[in-house]
Amino acid sequence: MNFDLSDDQKMLAEQARKMLEEMSPPDRLREIIEAKSGFDPELWSALGELGFLGAAIPEEFGGLSLSLLELAVLAEEMGRSNAAVPFFSSIVLAARTIELAGTQAQKETWLPRLASGETIATFAYGEGPGNITPAGVRCEFANGVLSGTKSPVSDLAIADIAVVLCRTATGPALALVELDQDGVSRQALTSFDELRLHGALTLNNAKAALLDQGDAAAIFDQLLNAAAVITAFEQVGGTEACLYMARDYAMERQIFGRQLASYQAIKHRLANLYVKLELARSNAMYAAWTLVNDRPDQAQAVAAARISALEAFEFGARENLQIHGGIGYTFEANCHFYYRRERLLAAALGNRTHWADRAISALSA
Secondary structure, eight states: OOOSOOHHHHHHHHHHHHHHHHHSOHHHHHHHHHHTOOOOHHHHHHHHHTTSTTTTSOGGGTSOOOOHHHHHHHHHHHHHHTOOSOIIIIIIIIIHHHHHHOOHHHHHHHHHHHHHTSSOEEEEOOBSTTOOSGGGOOOEEETTEEEEEEEEEETGGGOSEEEEEEEETTEEEEEEEESSSTTEEEEEEOOSSTTSOEEEEEEEEEEOEEEOSSOHHHHHHHHHHHHHHHHHHHHHHHHHHHHHHHHHHHHHOEETTEEGGGSHHHHHHHHHHHHHHHHHHHHHHHHHHHHHTTOTTHHHHHHHHHHHHHHHHHHHHHHHHHHHGGGGGSSSSSHHHHHHHHHHHHHTTSOHHHHHHHHHHHHHO
């Protein structure tokens, strides 16, 4: 396969990068943190107007009918800028689930509104630490209502609707619930990344509708693979930003009359970061290719992408802090944006052990 983007994909990345650099600079991120909103509505609206939110949504529902790889390209740029928008929750998870499992009426109702950014959605799948599989779900759907608690739920405070992983008398299911109704309560949780807030969703006989087009467990597994690849691209974008930030600071900083970058130890650390970055990028590209082309090795490719991107971003965020020294730990420096996001993404969608187990299971099958 070709491990490079097409000209159209490069153009898409360039357009997204320019817009994000202009609309989501570090000072804007600090404003959002100080406002405790975790959300940039102006940026979200602009993403909808330019068609970025509907990139992978079918044209008949207001999107552009592009592939998962174009969605990954956008995620990489958002990872580079730490954009404070619910792109992952609303588009990568919720919109994709409605497309895969929703009825025609549900798609016609919600996908155009998600593509434009008019409606924000989230995906409520977790029920406490480590529980992200359909087999362990306790939230129950019966007689048209949902009852149970989902936590943590990303971007819950700003969401209008939620797709909920639940169970019925016949097994796992996916349901769609409008959040502005009796029977729904939201509680804010303390989030390590203040640009992506989380909450606990409590459902007490809340009116909901099933997304019943297919095997819910199989659809969730498919969704988890795609989400892990998109997240890997976001982590690649963040890792590359850390590399360039650390390099630029090392070239600018003077220590005992010499550039910090002239010291061999610093050069080696930056070189090690570059190697991890390129390994993660290659694994992410291959995993995306396996999903787009429905290759038989996609399960192990996705696990490899998830693990290598997690390790690269963790290494990059920490090395960036270390190379900056004491100033890197201040709110005025930009290092903390990436360290916070790295820690959050390391815990999202299952940790390293979860994905290592998935890789072993795929190789043993």
